[in-house]
Every structure is written in C-alpha cells, then in structure tokens.
Amino acid sequence: MGLKEEIEAIEEEIADTPYNKSTEQHIGRLKAKLSEKKDELERRQSSGSGGGGYAVEKHGDATVALVGFPSVGKSTLLNALTNADSEVGSYEFTTLDVNPGMLEYRGANIQLLDVPGLIEGAAENRGGGQAVLSVVRTADLVLFVLSAFEIDQYERLHEELYKNKVRLDQDPVQVNIRKKHKGGINLTTSDRVTLDDETIMGVLREYDYVNADVTIREDLTIDQLVDSLQDNREYLPSAVCVNKVDLVDPSYVETVEANLRAHDIDPEEAVFISAEDGRGLDSLKETIWEDLGLIRIYMDKPGRGIDRDEPLILTEDQNTVDDALQKLGGSFDERFRFARVTGPSAKHDEQQVGRSHELEDEDTLRIVARK
Template sequence: MSLEEQIRQLEEEIKNTPYNKATEHHIGRLKAKLARLREEAEKQKAKTGRPSFSIKKDGDATVVLVGFPSVGKSSLLNALTGAKSEIGAYDFTTLKPVPGMLEYNGAKIQIIDLPGIVEGASKGRGKGREIISAVRNSDLVVIIADPFNLESIKIIQRELYNGGIRLNQKPPEVYVKKLERGGLKITSTVPLSIDEQTIYEVLREYRIHNAEVLIREDVTVDRFIDAILRNRVYIPAIVVVNKIDLYNPGNLPDSVIPVSAEKKINLDLLAKSIYEKLDLIRIFLKPPGGKADLNEPMIIKRGMTVGDVCKKLHKDMYRNFRYARVIGKSAKFKEQRVGIDHVLEDGDILTIYA
C-alpha cells in the first residue's frame, strides 16, 4: 500500500471513529501516525525536486495575499501598493508571485500577490506546494475571500493547516528531552485534558521510549504532536472580504475586514491592521554626541532588544558593544544606561556605544 493510500485510510478511520474516553488513546495514536506519514510523503516529494517560487524578501516584513482565484488579490495589491499585478476576468490570472511595497508609519512592508490557491493544495493540487512554501516564509498571511463564497476561508485555513502552518497560534509549551535510557518521565505544570496513556501512545508512534517531557499548557493531541514534530510554523493572519461594494457588510462576521479594492473602501483600515498585526515598532537612532534622526525610524519587531538592533546594524556593532543609552517608554529615567538585553519599546531613542 502506498503512502498516499495509507494516509487516506487513516483520514477515513479518524473521521469515522467517535471520540470518547474509550477511543481517546486510539485516536491519538492514529493522529500521530497520520502526521508521521504526511511528513514522510513530503520528504519523498522533496527528493524529486519539489518546485518553489523564487521570492526575494524585501522591506521590514513580508505579507502574502492568499485566496481562491478571482477574489481580487491582484486588484488589492495594486490598490495598496501601486504595483502592476495583471488583472483579468478569468481564473488564474496570476501565475507567479507579484510583489509590491506598502509604506505605512515609517515601515516598508512587502506585499506579495500569490497565485490562487485551491482545495487540495496541501496535497499538491494546482500550485499548492509552491504557494504553501511561500506562505511558510512570510511574516503575515492575509486570507482574501469574496462575499459570495465565504466558505473558502475555512478551506484555505484547512489547507494551510495541513501544510504545517498554524495561523494565529503560539508554539505549544511542550519540551521533550530525549535520553539514552530511563524510560519516559511526564511532568506537567497544569491540569491536562488528555491523559498520560494518550501521551505515551503518541511518543511511542515516534519511537521515543526514553525522554523527559515537560508540559506547561493544557495541550490537545494535535498540539502535542506539533511539539514533537517541531516543523510547524506559527504565523499571524487576518481575513479580508473583498468586493464589499457588491454585498451587505452587515452580514459578515466581526472578525473579518470588509474592503473594496475597486472602490477604495477601507484600504486605510486594512493597512493599519496589517501594520498592527505584524507587531512592528519604531525606534530612532541617536549617534553619541549627536542628534536623533526623528525622520527615519528603524522598524523592528516588538520584543526585540538592543542586541537585536546591533546585529541589524552591523555584526561588529554587536561584537564590540559596550553599553547603550535609551530615552523613551522602555527607560526608567531619562537617558538610562542599559545593556545588550534591554527590550525596546515604540518611540525609543537609542544611542549605542561600541
């Protein structure tokens, strides 16, 4: 039996098995086996030279537009960035990625219009694997639907999930330390919904027989499997419904952003949402003894440190770092002297001494 046949068989068995306490262990083992077989199938396809898009990342962050064909991704790219992505009244107008640059609040955000995704993309249908590969390397996913096929949103989310992409999630707080001997030791700092036997079944499926496992959240079986595989990517996402000028927006879920690329409706709201979801902040550099350049901010991710800024400027700056001074929200007092691990905040003025 081929890998694909085994995968289909397992998918059917999981779908048809009622979930209860009696079947919990069995389903956990099946899900672990399914994830393992999918990974093996991907590795086999990679050996045959799986194609990928050639995308040069540019700017402070990269955002991809993902949606079914003919939902207006190209029109939206053009409206946001002034790019020249071809627009047509038929499916699959965009056959390769088309980039544009959105400038917002001092940040240069690369927006990439990807070819239309279709159901079955995670299994290679259409340009599915190339699209999923491009999404995995992005900083933000913008899922685009039109108001007449909102079901496409769930289909896209499912295809990306099956491609190992976890939208709007954080990595599971599960830590597995493999050992040479000693068996399995499971430690949890929180009450768990899944029992130890299910955890043992999943570990055995991956031939982990000696390990220390520390669990710091109430994980599901799926997130526990993700923690073992360690090949998932966690990317923020927003959902946009285009062509809103043709539909009553009052019938849309609150979680989506209604826009019209053609009529230029809510484009400012979308740009603001992209910037905020990327969690970018601005800092201003001040040379020792000089004045701060308040016209050209450096854009960094929230949570970055002085050391991260040094690395971004030049590797020698990090290697030769002595200390820094900060004016702004992250400082306890004016021109606080800080070390390399100091976490910066939006609007900080930073002087580095190296």
C-alpha cells in the same frame, strides 16, 4: 497498499472512531501515524518534482502573504497598496507567479506577496499548490483576502494551510523532552493536562521515544501534542480583509457579517475594503502594522541628530537593544559599551541601558561605542 491509500485508510478510521476516553489512546496513535505518513508522502512528492517552490527573496522589515482563492482581488489590492504591477483580470488564475510589492508605512518597508490563487487540494499539490504554500510558510503574517459574496472561502483556505502544517493565531505548546539511554519514558504533567498519560505515551512511542524524561505543563490536544513533536510546523498570525464592498448592497451587509460569525470571524476584527476604489485601505494598513507587531526606533546619530524619517524597525517580541545591534550590523555589536534611551521605555530622558533593555515604539536610541 500504496502510501496514499494508507493515508486514506487511517483518515477513514479516525473519522469512523467516536472520540471518548476509551478511544483516546487509539486515536492518538492513529493521528501520530497519519502525520508521519503525510510527511513521508510530501518528501516523496518534493523529491520527485525537484522540490517545486517559488524562489522569492525576502526584502524589507516584514513579509505579508496575500492568500485567497482565484479572482478575489489580490492583484488589485497589491497594486493599490504598493507600486507593484501585478497583472489584473476578472478571470481565474490571472496570477501565475508570485508578485512582490513594497508597502511603505510608518517608516517601515513591508513586503507584500501576491501568491497565485489557492484552490481546494492545494496541500496535496493540486494546481501546484505546494509551491504556493511554501511561500506562505515564509511570511510573517497571513492576510486572507475574501470576497464579500464568498465568505465560506475562509474555512477552505484555513484548512489548506492547516494541512500544509501552518498553524494560525496560536502558540506552539511546550513539550520538554530530554532523551536518555535507559529507564523508559518518565512523564511529568501538570494538573492542567487533560490527556491521560497512556495516550501521551502512545503518541511518544509512535515517534520512537523509548527512553526520555518528558514534561508537559499546559493542557493540549492530541493534534497539538503531535505538532509539538514535529519540527516542520509554522506558527503565524493572520488577519482577514473582506473585498468588493463597493458591490455590496446596504441590505446585504448584515448577511456578510452573519457569514463571518458563522466562520468564527468577528466582523469587528475583519477589515472591509474595496481594492477597486480604495475604500478601507487605510484601516487595512493599520491592521497589518498592528498584527505584525512592528515598532519604530529613532536612531540618535552622532553629529547628525535624531533620524525620524527612516526609523530602525523591530518587532514587539524582538525588541531589546541587542536586537537593535544585530539589525544595525557592522561593528556596533563588538564595539558596544552602552546605550542611551529616551521615550516610552525609559525611566527618564537619556537613560543609560545595556543590551537586555526592552525598547518600545517611538523610543529614541543612541549607541555609545568603543573607538
């Protein structure tokens, strides 16, 4: 039996096995084995095809991947948001390469990547899908571009990304493992964990953990446990925009909203746009900004004053003075004495702070360095 057939057999067994407490351990081991087999198949395919990926150099303060099936209007949207020149056509597969463009918004340079339209089976490399997905994995935000008339595309796109180990809008579950030379597996779980110990131990053994201290403090599913034992998962935020609203009859709007809800998308959170006539693009820019979690830091430069035209761009989860020093580069890091901050994060104007101080959007920062 070949590797593909083994994968299909395991998938079929999982699908045919009802999930309950008595089968939980068995399903856990099957899912762990399935993940390993899929990784092995991916390695073989990559080595056989020379790695197959698009070489896209990242620029700017953050990167957004525009993801959608062919002909949903990604290229038109890229051109509308940036100064890029992505080929536009009304037929499928217009974009055969990754087209980058730069969105300038609130002083930030946000790289947008118009990736070739995904098709079903992309995760199995149909239509060169793995090369496309390799680009998506490097992004800071996934922007789903859906046609107002084909909302069901979302579920299929989401599934292709999941198969390619992209986990959207979730944080990795923390499973702490300390290997040791003997003593077997010592498992410690909190009261919140609902998986039974034997299921967890079975999955751990599938990954060749024999002697280890394992601590799990939050509840998790078997799939999340398997993910936590792998180092090739990407956890990314996502946003949804619904394109072609210029073609939607007012009487059809409620149907579009109902279709969104059917796929667990809140219509209030989706952005309705027309890449063709520019409708909704300002709202989309704001959504991209918020979902990337970017913040602006105005640098107070000695002898030149405060630069409000080209702020230093940080993120909400990497927002310390030390993060600012690393992004500034040069000799700031080694010569740093202290900083002075004025703005939302400061207790008062010109507050003296150290490296660990957490900055907020529109703070003013002055670095005081050794000469």
